[in-house]
Amino acid sequence: MKRIVILGAGTGGTLLANKLVQALPDWAVQVIDRDDAHLYQPGLLFLPFGGYRESELVRSRKGLIDPRVQFTVAELNRIAPDEHRVYLQGGARVPYDILVVATGSRVTPEATQGLTAVGWRDNAFDFYTLDGARALRDRLARFDKGRLVLNVAEMPIKCPVAPLEFLFLADAYFTQRGVRKDIDIVYATPLEGAFTKPKASALLGDMLGKRGISVVPEFAVSEVDGAARTMKAFDGREVDYDLLVSIPLHAGSEAIARSGLGDVGGWFPTDKHTLQSRHHPDVFAIGDATDVPASKAGAVAHFQGDVLLTNIVRHTEGQPPLPEFDGHANCFIETGHGKAMLIDFNYTTEPLPGRFPLPAVGPFTLLQESAVNHWGKLAFKWIYWNVLLAGKELPLDHRMLMAGKWA
Amino acid sequence: MNPDTTTQALLDRIDALQTQVAYLVDRQRKQEELLADMTPILRAALGEATWRLDALEKQGWFAFGRELGAIAERVVGHYSPGDVRQLGDATIAILDTVRALTQPAVLHIAAEAGQVLQNADSVEPVGVFGMMRASGDHDVQKGVAVMLELLRHLGRGAQALAQTQDPAALRKARLAASLGPKRRAAVAGPPGSNTQPAGCAIGPSVPAPTATVVDGVAFSADGHLADPNVWTRELGDKLALALGLQLDPPRWQLVDAARADWGQTGQSPNVRRLTQVTGIATKEIYALFPKAPGRTICKVAGIPKPAGCL
Numbered sequence: 217m218k219r220i221v222i223l224g225a226g227t228g229g230t231l232l233a234n235k236l237v238q239a240l241p242d243w244a245v246q247v248i249d250r251d252d253a254h255l256y257q258p259g260l261l262f263l264p265f266g267g268y269r270e271s272e273l274v275r276s277r278k279g280l281i282d283p284r285v286q287f288t289v290a291e292l293n294r295i296a297p298d299e300h301r302v303y304l305q306g307g308a309r310v311p312y313d314i315l316v317v318a319t320g321s322r323v324t325p326e327a328t329q330g331l332t333a334v335g336w337r338d339n340a341f342d343f344y345t346l347d348g349a350r351a352l353r354d355r356l357a358r359f360d361k362g363r364l365v366l367n368v369a370e371m372p373i374k375c376p377v378a379p380l381e382f383l384f385l386a387d388a389y390f391t392q393r394g395v396r397k398d399i400d401i402v403y404a405t406p407l408e409g410a411f412t413k414p415k416a417s418a419l420l421g422d423m424l425g426k427r428g429i430s431v432v433p434e435f436a437v438s439e440v441d442g443a444a445r446t447m448k449a450f451d452g453r454e455v456d457y458d459l460l461v462s463i464p465l466h467a468g469s470e471a472i473a474r475s476g477l478g479d480v481g482g483w484f485p486t487d488k489h490t491l492q493s494r495h496h497p498d499v500f501a502i503g504d505a506t507d508v509p510a511s512k513a514g515a516v517a518h519f520q521g522d523v524l525l526t527n528i529v530r531h532t533e534g535q536p537p538l539p540e541f542d543g544h545a546n547c548f549i550e551t552g553h554g555k556a557m558l559i560d561f562n563y564t565t566e567p568l569p570g571r572f573p574l575p576a577v578g579p580f581t582l583l584q585e586s587a588v589n590h591w592g593k594l595a596f597k598w599i600y601w602n603v604l605l606a607g608k609e610l611p612l613d614h615r616m617l618m619a620g621k622w623a
Numbered sequence: 624m625n626p627d628t629t630t631q632a633l634l635d636r637i638d639a640l641q642t643q644v645a646y647l648v649d650r651q652r653k654q655e656e657l658l659a660d661m662t663p664i665l666r667a668a669l670g671e672a673t674w675r676l677d678a679l680e681k682q683g684w685f686a687f688g689r690e691l692g693a694i695a696e697r698v699v700g701h702y703s704p705g706d707v708r709q710l711g712d713a714t715i716a717i718l719d720t721v722r723a724l725t726q727p728a729v730l731h732i733a734a735e736a737g738q739v740l741q742n743a744d745s746v747e748p749v750g751v752f753g754m755m756r757a758s759g760d761h762d763v764q765k766g767v768a769v770m771l772e773l774l775r776h777l778g779r780g781a782q783a784l785a786q787t788q789d790p791a792a793l794r795k796a797r798l799a800a801s802l803g804p805k806r807r808a809a810v811a812g813p814p815g816s817n818t819q820p821a822g823c824a825i826g827p828s829v830p831a832p833t834a835t836v837v838d839g840v841a842f843s844a845d846g847h848l849a850d851p852n853v854w855t856r857e858l859g860d861k862l863a864l865a866l867g868l869q870l871d872p873p874r875w876q877l878v879d880a881a882r883a884d885w886g887q888t889g890q891s892p893n894v895r896r897l898t899q900v901t902g903i904a905t906k907e908i909y910a911l912f913p914k915a916p917g918r919t920i921c922k923v924a925g926i927p928k929p930a931g932c933l
Binding site for chain 1: 662663666670672673679680684685888893894895899906908909913915
């Protein structure tokens with residue numbers, strides 16, 4: 217029996233395993249992950265503001281994967297594509313005929329000088345980990361005056377709109393608590409503006425301005441001094457803070473780095489349209505682990521899953537992969553006070569206003585705040601656990617459509 | 624209690640439960656079947672609806688609808704429910720008037736009058752003697768008779784109106800008429816409300832960056848060389864000068880490294896990558912190219928903006 221091995225049981229790995237085991241009944245499918253805890257990462261955004269209970273955000277990975285898939289808990293050592301083998305910590309070897317790299321991304325706060333030294337988890341936090349989000353929640357509850365600085369260390373990061381959502385939610389949270397007037401909110405970003413795409417950037421920048429949130433653009437942080445509560449940039453600029461919320465430098469899996477397969481950030485070299493490895497035809501990649509110039513987000517992994525299923529099945533039949541992936545991403549952007557925006561874009565089309573998914577009907581509004589979008593974001597948790605991860609069909613096209621967009 | 628009776632009761636209970644469980648399992652199976660069958664149908668239906676609605680939107684139906692909505696909103700804001708009720712009561716009278724005014728003969732007269740008005744500038748002014756001369760004309764005589772009849776009707780109508788309305792109500796009506804525009808302003812939505820046309824949703828308008836050509840060299844919208852292959856070292860010097868930079872050997876090392884890396888990997892390097900391939904520390908790179916070094920180096924090297932700016 218031929219064997220597909222998937223490294224990682226996050227969003228991409230889980231949904232792809234569930235799809236493949238259906239589509240290729242004659243193949244053995246194995247998924248390897250270092251633990252059995254699947255985290256609903258979109259929930260980390262709400263946790264600091266008391267939005268979700270922790271128990272809602274974590275489930276057993278095994279429970280989310282089809283019982284026909286072999287699920288193994290083990291730490292990866294390295295990938296050896298020339299041997300068609302994966303080495304696990306402790307020396308065990310796993311052979312494969314087709315390998316899918318779904319190792320995701322991780323935050324490395326220790327990579328920024330001084331960030332994890334004095335004041336870490338006291339006046340400096342991240343919220344991209346469960347520990348960090350929990351600690352930040354407790355600190356935010358006691359924060360009622362001073363300057364809150366949100367800093368993105370460097371792009372790429374998971375969910376590029378999360379920093380903006382955090383700022384909007386913080387503004388709403390402090391307003392609700394009646395302490396907003398005593399708190400400065402500052403966004404120090406390495407980007408030229410609020411977001412990466414011009415039209416959305418102008419709009420979102422305007423929304424930050426209206427909420428009295430100031431932006432420090434092109435701020436490439438070089439070091440953090442937790443004792444003096446100051447952040448320094450490579451160009452010499454300094455930003456003081458009372459509370460620092462950092463979105464630390466992201467990196468790909470250490471196993472990819474150990475195997476000498478990643479680029480400088482540890483991202484896996486992947487064809488941006490076929491999702492096949494650029495060097496090894498029997499290796500494919502999905503989600504955050506790749507170096508494709510798309511957002512690192514669950515929606516992207518989901519749309520990639522459809523393309524990858526087709527291409528892996530074609531590969532088993534000896535056919536070349538199709539260049540079907542277009543960089544499609546869509547994200548809800550929480551804007552506070554029970555509203556949200558939605559953006560839908562790909563490699564070549566930036567976010568545009570309009571309606572989604574049905575032109576003129578919606579119900580979601582693109583690049584415009586609405587309560588319906590917020591409900592959509594809340595309802596998404598059930599869809600994530602029960603439909604998306606199960607690899608079931610969603611009535612959405614994996615390609616980005618221009619229908620409904622006002623170009 | 625007799626143990627046999629207890630066992631029997633338990634068995635009966637299990638029997639009953641079994642039926643219930645079988646029912647639940649069956650219902651569950653039906654639901655799953657329904658979901659499995661309906662999902663592709665829903666997907667197809669949504670796809671179809673997407674394209675149909677898109678076609679309607681492209682034809683401009685929804686933009687038209689939005690504008691109609693805006694007009695309706697203005698009408699709603701300008702007229703009170705009482706006004707609309709009166710309008711309803713007067714519908715027959717209005718239709719009668721419209722019918723009378725749109726009889727072919729009447730329309731013909733109106734069209735001719737329109738012609739006269741259009742050519743009004745070529746008509747010579749007429750004095751008292753001219754009037755006297757014209758009064759001999761049969762057509763003018765007929766016209767004067769019609770005008771007098773019209774005046775008589777107008778006068779009669781005005782008198783009747785004055786009798787039915789008390790002076791206070793008249794004054795109020797006049798006041799309301801003069802305040803009309805203000806009332807209308809109050810109902811126009813705030814900027815960015817749903818009644819705005821599509822293009823306004825983007826917020827402050829930013830001039831869209833466009834591709835340019837300078838001295839015969841083409842640049843893309845973001846200011847990077849459009850075609851990296853036309854780059855020469857002389858052009859690199861010029862590009863740097865345009866950014867206020869003089870390329871000395873350490874700066875050249877970074878520019879050359881960026882170009883070489885781009886040639887090798889097909890991707891423009893960011894600062895981290897440059898640090899890795901040149902061994903030059905990030906701080907030093909910032910000292911050499913103080914403002915946005917990654918983008919600046921790639922710009923000077925004539926290669927696209929580095930990724931990671933996603």
